[in-house]
Structures are given as C-alpha cells and as structure tokens.
Amino acid sequence: MTFIKMCGLRDEATVDLAVELGVDAVGFVFAESPRRVSVEQAARLRSRVSAGILAVGVYVRMPLDEVVATAEAANVDHVQVHDLRSGDDVRVLHDAGLTVIRAVNTGGAEALTEDFGADLLLVDGAVAGAGVTWDWQDRSALPPGRWILAGGLNPDNVARAVRTSGAWGVDVSSGIEASRGVKDPNLMRAFADAVRGDSAAEA
Numbered sequence: 001m002t003f004i005k006m007c008g009l010r011d012e013a014t015v016d017l018a019v020e021l022g023v024d025a026v027g028f029v030f031a032e033s034p035r036r037v038s039v040e041q042a043a044r045l046r047s048r049v050s051a052g053i054l055a056v057g058v059y060v061r062m063p064l065d066e067v068v069a070t071a072e073a074a075n076v077d078h079v080q081v082h083d084l085r086s087g088d089d090v091r092v093l094h095d096a097g098l099t100v101i102r103a104v105n106t107g108g109a110e111a112l113t114e115d116f117g118a119d120l121l122l123v124d125g126a127v128a129g130a131g132v133t134w135d136w137q138d139r140s141a142l143p144p145g146r147w148i149l150a151g152g153l154n155p156d157n158v159a160r161a162v163r164t165s166g167a168w169g170v171d172v173s174s175g176i177e178a179s180r181g182v183k184d185p186n187l188m189r190a191f192a193d194a195v196r197g198d199s200a201a202e203a
C-alpha cells in the first residue's frame with residue numbers, strides 16, 4: 001500500500017477527514033507559508049490525530065533547537081526538514097527523540113545519494129508547496145530505496161506518478177486544495193481513492 005501524507009492541514013474538519021480517509025501521515029507547516037500554523041494550533045489539531053497516523057511538523061530555515069522545541073510543544077514526533085545541512089543536524093534531532101524526514105528539491109543529485117542518516121527521504125518539486133510537478137520519469141532524479149514523492153500531485157496524476165517513479169509514498173498539499181491553504185474535502189477523497197486504486201479516475 002502506498003504511504004499517503006496530506007500536508008498543510010489547518011483546521012479540525014480537515015484533520016478529521018484525513019483521519020477518516022485513513023491517510024498514513026498529516027503535516028503541519030511551521031515554515032513561512034499561507035499554510036503555516038502556530039504551535040498552539042498544531043497541538044490542538046494533533047490531538048485529533050489517531051494513534052498509528054504520523055503527525056509531521058514541517059520546517060524550513062529554523063534553528064534546530066527551535067525545531068525541537070516546536071515539535072515538543074505541538075506533540076509531533078516526526079519532523080520534515082527542508083534544509084538539513086549534514087548528518088550532525090540529523091543526530092541532534094534523533095537525540096531529541098524525533099524521527100527525521102529529509103526533504104530535498106528535485107535536481108540535486110548528491111541529495112539523493114547522501115541521506116545524512118535521516119529516516120525517510122522526501123523528493124519534492126523545485127519549490128515546496130507550490131503544486132508544481134517534475135519529471136518523475138527521469139531515473140537520475142529518483143533515489144534508491146524507500147522514498148516519498150511530492151510536488152504537484154493531484155487526484156488525476158498521482159496513480160501514474162507512483163507507477164512511473166516507483167515511489168514508496170506520496171505527499172500532497174496544493175492538489176487537494178480549493179484555494180491556497182484551504183483543503184477541499186472532495187479532492188482529499190479523490191486523492192486517497194486514486195492512490196488506492198478505488199477510482200477509475202485515471203487511465
């Protein structure tokens with residue numbers, strides 16, 4: 001079963017629907033973004049996430065001690081960091097008891113071969129959260145092993161993207177939104193269905 005993460009959730013109803021749809025992970029963005037949530041908001045939303053579903057804090061350009069403090073305060077135990085610099089960064093986060101998702105933008109070949117000891121790799125489009133696709137067929141842009149595909153996924157392209165790339169998991173934000181930062185319940189359902197092959201949405 002393909003791992004599904006829905007990212008940039010900002011309100012209770014959206015979190016409840018993601019849980020109902022049985023996604024594997026939900027993401028709360030602490031980085032500069034229209035999807036940004038406060039620590040208090042994230043903690044409230046996180047309390048609605050059932051056991052077994054990962055709650056992931058998303059970070060860019062935040063000092064590691066603040067990443068750790070934010071994660072603790074919001075009660076998330078997974079952190080998705082978009083600008084990890086080295087294995088030392090990952091060790092600091094591991095020492096704080098956090099599971100680390102290393103997010104990289106497509107195009108950086110060295111990023112795909114050097115995992116810094118992170119627990120999971122997420123390969124995103126050129127700009128995180130921008131809803132822009134990249135060439136999932138380019139083998140040189142795909143890492144070995146278990147990784148999460150992100151960048152411009154939506155209900156119409158996700159099944160083909162998984163087939164083409166061989167990704168272990170998918171992550172989506174813009175493709176399940178009615179407008180920037182506002183998730184659309186119908187698109188969320190359609191996305192989950194498309195990943196699981198419950199719909200004939202895609203040839």
Ligand SMILES: O=C(O)c1ccccc1NCC(=O)[C@H](O)[C@H](O)COP(=O)(O)O
Binds near residue numbers: 031034174
């Ligand atoms: O979503 C954001 O606005 C964001 C801002 C800054 C750093 C990361 C961000 N999102 C991270 C994600 O995991 C997104 O789901 C991922 O980039 C895919 O986004 P999209 O192309 O919109 O589906």
